Amino acid sequence: MAKELLKGNVAIAEAAVRYGLEAYFGYPITPQTEMLEYLSKRMPELGRVFVQAESELGAVNMVYGAACTGARVMTSSSSPGISLMMEGLSYIAGTELPAVLVDVMRGGPGLGNIAPSQQDYNQITHGGGHGDYYPIVLAPASIQEAIDYIGLAFDLSEKYRSLAVLLIDGSLGQMMEPAELPEMQPVRAAYPHWAARGATGRGRIVHTSIYLNPIEQEKTNFRILSRWREVQANEVRFKEYYLDDAEYAIIAFGTAGRVALSAVRAARAAGIKVGLLRPITLAPFPGNAVRELAKRVQSLLVVEMNNGQMVDDVLANIHDQTPVEFYGRPGGNVPLADEILAEIERIVKGKLTLNGHPRDRWLDRMLTKS
Numbered sequence: 001m002a003k004e005l006l007k008g009n010v011a012i013a014e015a016a017v018r019y020g021l022e023a024y025f026g027y028p029i030t031p032q033t034e035m036l037e038y039l040s041k042r043m044p045e046l047g048r049v050f051v052q053a054e055s056e057l058g059a060v061n062m063v064y065g066a067a068c069t070g071a072r073v074m075t076s077s078s079s080p081g082i083s084l085m086m087e088g089l090s091y092i093a094g095t096e097l098p099a100v101l102v103d104v105m106r107g108g109p110g111l112g113n114i115a116p117s118q119q120d121y122n123q124i125t126h127g128g129g130h131g132d133y134y135p136i137v138l139a140p141a142s143i144q145e146a147i148d149y150i151g152l153a154f155d156l157s158e159k160y161r162s163l164a165v166l167l168i169d170g171s172l173g174q175m176m177e178p179a180e181l182p183e184m185q186p187v188r189a190a191y192p193h194w195a196a197r198g199a200t201g202r203g204r205i206v207h208t209s210i211y212l213n214p215i216e217q218e219k220t221n222f223r224i225l226s227r228w229r230e231v232q233a234n235e236v237r238f239k240e241y242y243l244d245d246a247e248y249a250i251i252a253f254g255t256a257g258r259v260a261l262s263a264v265r266a267a268r269a270a271g272i273k274v275g276l277l278r279p280i281t282l283a284p285f286p287g288n289a290v291r292e293l294a295k296r297v298q299s300l301l302v303v304e305m306n307n308g309q310m311v312d313d314v315l316a317n318i319h320d321q322t323p324v325e326f327y328g329r330p331g332g333n334v335p336l337a338d339e340i341l342a343e344i345e346r347i348v349k350g351k352l353t354l355n356g357h358p359r360d361r362w363l364d365r366m367l368t369k370s
Contacts, residue, residue, distance in 0.1 A: 003178040008143050009034035011179055012076075012102060012150050012166065017042055018184045019151040022071040023049035025062035029081040030114040031170035032104035036076065048187070056081040060088030067097040068207045070195025072154055072188065076102035078170075079120050080111055082128075089163060090129030094209030096224065098157035100150070101135075102166045104173040107332025115332025116170035118254060118305040124165055125283040125313075132221050134228050135163035136235065137283040139253040144179040146172060149280075151182060156235060158192075160227055167282060169305060171255045171334060228284075237280035238289050242268060246275035248347060249293055251314055252303040253279045255334060260303050263340035274344055282310070287317035294322040299347055301325045303340055305333065308359035315358070326358035 006014075013035045016024075024043055026036040036052065043050035049066070053059035059075050066073040077085060082103050092099050105120045107113040125137050136156050140146040150166055157164035191197055196205040211217035242264055243249060252260040257278035267274045277293055279286050294300060300322055302311040311326045318324065327343045329335045346352075353361055 003180045005176055006143055006179050006181070007034065007176045008146060008168070008173045009104065010038050011143050011181070012146050013038040013042065015147040015150045015181055016074055016100075016154075017046065017048075018182050019154055020072050020185050020187050021048065021074055021154075022187055023066045023073045024075065025051045025053055025059040025066070025073070026075050026077065027053050027056045027059050027081065029056075029078045031106055031116070031173045032076050032078050032102065034173075035102065035104075056084040057088065060085040060092075063099050064088055064092050064095070064097070067092055067099045068095070068196045070191035070197065072158075074100040074102065076104065078104045078106045079108050079117070082120060083123065086123070086129035089135075090131050090133070091209045093129075093133035093135065093163050093224070094131055094220070095207045096161045096220075097207065098161050098164070100153045100157055100164050100166070102150070103168070105167070105169045107330075113332045114170065116172075116255060116305065116334055117330070117332050118169055118256060118309075119307075119330065120167065121282065121304070121306060121309040124167055125285070133163075133224055134231075134283055135165050136160070136231060137165045137167050137281065138237075139167050139280060139282050140172065141254050141258040141278060142179075143172065143175070143177050147179055147181060156231075160231055162227065162231070167254070169255050170332075232284040235281060236284050236286050236288070238286040239278045239280060240289075241276040241278070243275035243277065243293065246273050246296070247298050248272070248274040248301070248344065249297045250274065250276045250301045250303055250340070250344070251279070251290065251310070252276065253282060253310065254305075256303045256305050259335055259337050260340055262337035263344060266337060266341050267344050272344060272348055279310075285313050285317070287313070290314055290317045294318040297322065299323040299325065299352070301327060301340075301343055301347060302358070303335060303343075304328045305335065306330050308362065311358055323352060323354055324358050325352065326362045328359075328362060
């Protein structure tokens with residue numbers, strides 16, 4: 001198929017439809033509302049389920065119900081809306097059901113603003129809600145990747161009976177660029193053996209996240225964790241750029257990774273040997289790749305559109321073997337390539353103070369500038 005000029009939110013919604021989405025439940029919140037608006041027309045056209053719920057709480061619990069039936073189901077929201085969904089997402093995880101969530105992040109904390117951010121990293125990648133579980137988290141950096149990864153999210157969610165999250169920021173949701181949509185796939189004709197779909201001749205099927213006996217809850221937690229180990233072993237994804245001879249490296253995801261790549265190319269043009277590692281799966285995090293990279297370079301620079309969240313996962317994986325610096329733009333601001341290039345040049349010149357956490361050193365520099 002030929003490429004089309006597509007808006008991020010619309011592209012994700014149409015791709016989900018073409019990957020066999022059977023039911024969507026949501027509630028409007030900027031900057032993801034176009035996804036809901038598009039599906040409000042598209043899903044009924046195809047005889048599929050669309051409901052605008054009374055709130056994010058209602059939407060996520062409708063997702064829970066549909067997931068119990070084995071339907072390919074999805075919701076979407078943005079940062080404060082995701083916070084409201086956390087209890088329901090924890091129920092879905094505790095019941096070991098597949099479901100897909102699209103989080104189009106905005107500035108915060110609190111109600112914040114509608115500008116692009118990566119502030120949801122911790123609440124999404126480290127389980128969210130209450131309980132011991134991990135969702136699969138995919139972070140595209142282009143509309144084409146967002147199209148491809150929404151299909152992957154459905155597949156991985158169903159393979160591992162897990163939540164899968166497509167984590168993007170408002171830039172990717174609102175921007176337009178050429179991309180290619182997949183061919184239309186048929187809605188499934190058969191459902192998994194565990195699906196609760198009425199009288200099946202297989203006896204009563206009950207889905208629950210309630211285990212009043214702590215021993216049974218512990219068994220469930222072990223089962224969920226064992227499945228997560230399979231995900232860690234088989235589903236780590238990342239991209240590398242200019243790392244073969246790199247002396248310095250940037251680690252960044254999503255839009256921050258996209259901007260960082262422009263900075264890397266500018267640095268290369270100036271003769272600086274720097275490369276980029278861009279995580280695709282934020283959970284499972286590509287810890288082995290980060291560790292191996294840290295052995296080969298003089299220092300690492302983590303770039304995020306927040307106050308420094310992924311930087312903690314980087315630090316946890318390299319065990320102080322390489323100096324780490326951080327550069328962030330919180331509150332709904334996108335870093336400029338020139339800003340990242342300036343950080344690279346500062347590091348190359350050895351203007352480092354390695355006492356304390358990289359986040360604290362970054363904040364000191366930012367406060368001094370202001």
